[in-house]
Structures are given as C-alpha cells and as structure tokens.
Amino acid sequence: MQTIHWYPGHMAKAKRQLTDLIQYLDIIIEIRDARLPLISHNQDLEPLLKKRPNLVLLNKTDLADPEVTGRWSDWFAGKGVSVVQVNGRNGQGVQAIWPKLTQQFAGKQTPRALRIGVVGIPNVGKSSILNRITGSGSAKTGNLPGVTRGKQWIKRNGFEILDMPGLLPPKINNQEDGIKLALIGTIREEIIPTYDLALVLLENYGEQLFGWSKERIVFEHIEEKLQWYAKKRGFLLKGGAIDLNRGASALLNDFRNGQLGRISLELPPLDSGAESSSIAPAPR
Numbered sequence: 001m002q003t004i005h006w007y008p009g010h011m012a013k014a015k016r017q018l019t020d021l022i023q024y025l026d027i028i029i030e031i032r033d034a035r036l037p038l039i040s041h042n043q044d045l046e047p048l049l050k051k052r053p054n055l056v057l058l059n060k061t062d063l064a065d066p067e068v069t070g071r072w073s074d075w076f077a078g079k080g081v082s083v084v085q086v087n088g089r090n091g092q093g094v095q096a097i098w099p100k101l102t103q104q105f106a107g108k109q110t111p112r113a114l115r116i117g118v119v120g121i122p123n124v125g126k127s128s129i130l131n132r133i134t135g136s137g138s139a140k141t142g143n144l145p146g147v148t149r150g151k152q153w154i155k156r157n158g159f160e161i162l163d164m165p166g167l168l169p170p171k172i173n174n175q176e177d178g179i180k181l182a183l184i185g186t187i188r189e190e191i192i193p194t195y196d197l198a199l200v201l202l203e204n205y206g207e208q209l210f211g212w213s214k215e216r217i218v219f220e221h222i223e224e225k226l227q228w229y230a231k232k233r234g235f236l237l238k239g240g241a242i243d244l245n246r247g248a249s250a251l252l253n254d255f256r257n258g259q260l261g262r263i264s265l266e267l268p269p270l271d272s273g274a275e276s277s278s279i280a281p282a283p284r
C-alpha cells in the first residue's frame with residue numbers, strides 16, 4: 001500500500017478556524033475516540049490546546065473494549081489528564097463531566113461564566129456530545145462576536161457552552177495510524193479503498209473478531225478471509241460467484257457499528273513517556 005498523503009484544503013481551513021475560536025474559550029473539551037485515544041488526537045495542535053485547560057472525553061465507549069478503555073482512563077489519570085468515558089449515542093457518562101468541570105474550575109472567581117468549547121477530529125461524535133451537553137432546559141444567550149453569525153453560547157450549570165464544535169484536523173503520523181483512522185471512519189474512501197481496508201481489518205483483527213483458530217478455519221491467502229466473510233453473509237453475484245466488494249463494505253459497516261464486537265485499536269503505552277509518544281501496534 002502507498003504512503004498516505006492526506007491533508008485536503010478544508011482541513012487547513014479548519015485549523016485556522018480553530019485558532020480563531022480558541023481565543024473565546026476558557027475551557028476546551030476535546031473528544032477522542034475511545035478505540036484510538038492517542039491517534040484520534042492531533043499532537044501538533046497541543047501548543048494551541050494547552051493555552052486552555054482541557055477535559056478529554058473518550059467517546060464511543062460502546063465500541064471499545066471496556067477493559068482497555070479502563071486502562072486508558074488510568075493511563076490518562078497517571079499523566080494528570082482529566083478524562084471522562086462517554087457514549088454520545090445514548091448519553092451515558094455525559095453528566096459526569098459537570099462534577100469534573102466544577103471540581104477543576106470551581107473557586108476561580110471570574111466576572112462572567114466560564115466558556116466551554118467542544119473540539120475533535122472528524123466523526124468522533126462532537127455534534128452528538130454537544131447536543132447531549134446543551135440538551136433540554138438550556139438557555140441560549142447572545143451570539144459569539146466576530147466568529148460565526150448565528151452561533152451562540154448556551155448556559156448550562158453555571159458555564160457557557162459554544163453551540164458549535166471546533167474541527168481538529170486529524171494527524172496521520174504513519175501508515176498504520178492512517179489505516180486505523182480510516183477503520184473508524186475519520187478519513188473516508190478518499191485515501192484507502194474500502195476493499196483494501198477490509199483486507200487490512202481481516203488481516204489484523206480477523207482472529208479477534210471471528211475466532212477462526214478455535215473453529216480450526218485456516219486461510220492460505222488474505223483474500224480468502226474476505227471470501228469467507230462475504231460467503232457467510234450470503235453475498236453472491238449472478239452466476240454464483242462471491243461478491244467481494246459487497247462483502248468488504250458490509251464488513252466495514254458492521255465493524256464501525258460495533259456489530260462484530262467491541263474492539264480497541266490502540267493500547268496505552270507501557271512507558272512513562274510523553275502523552276504523544278509510543279503507540280501500540282495493532283494486535284496481530
């Protein structure tokens with residue numbers, strides 16, 4: 001597979017917008033994917049994000065291995081980073097952010113309510129979480145000066161939340177990170193065709209997902225794995241050949257929806273290095 005080069009123009013724009021946005025914020029809530037807690041973060045933007053206190057939400061916990069997510073929470077706690085495990089789809093865990101925010105920021109006397117913004121790379125659940133945070137019973141306040149007409153601060157529990165998530169450009173450090181970001185749907189077909197991605201998924205996580213060895217299923221070749229899956233799903237073409245393309249899309253869909261089980265794609269580093277160092281390889 002070729003080296004991944006992916007940085008479309010709208011991501012450069014997103015970075016500029018984020019820089020503009022941050023000046024209005026007192027607190028940043030950064031949403032990351034619980035399956036990729038470091039890879040779904042852009043460490044290049046740390047100098048920018050570090051200008052403000054930070055709360056990290058590990059979202060999509062329903063799709064991640066709960067034991068691994070627990071280890072991640074401990075790992076972040078060990079670095080002094082506040083994290084909350086959440087599920088943007090059903091709202092689980094979201095209420096736990098309020099005591100965290102109050103704990104961390106109460107006592108700071110400011111002439112006005114502290115202002116919070118939600119940021120994250122594409123598809124991590126920014127809009128879902130923002131809706132949960134600002135949910136029912138919240139009062140809208142004035143427009144945000146300067147930045148985006150029509151965007152508002154929403155009062156909630158003594159804080160003001162910006163009713164617009166900030167888009168972090170994803171950072172692709174290497175091929176493996178790029179593949180993992182593609183697997184969770186951060187970067188779409190543009191860079192890795194679905195067919196290739198399905199093969200990578202089966203190659204790296206197939207055993208974990210399907211337990212082939214227990215059933216003594218042996219493959220000679222990677223493509224046989226996709227054939228196995230497509231056949232299992234009954235995807236046949238006219239004439240009886242197996243529809244591998246349909247198998248590939250279905251496999252990725254099922255994986256992304258959690259229908260194949262809860263799988264974490266990144267493990268906490270064992271070292272005590274900086275947050276952005278040493279990324280665990282895909283289990284083989």
Ligand SMILES: Nc1nc2c(ncn2[C@@H]2O[C@H](COP(=O)(O)OP(=O)(O)O)[C@@H](O)[C@H]2O)c(=O)[nH]1
Nearest residue numbers: 059060061087088089122123124125126127128
């Ligand atoms: N399974 C699962 N899906 C989620 C969760 N949070 C968000 N999603 C889904 O992920 C997709 C992207 O969410 P969205 O809020 O639009 O992300 P954004 O691009 O960061 O704003 C949508 O299909 C959501 O329904 C979650 O905790 N679990």
Ligand SMILES: [Mg+2]
Nearest residue numbers: 126127128165
């Ligand atoms: Mg969104």
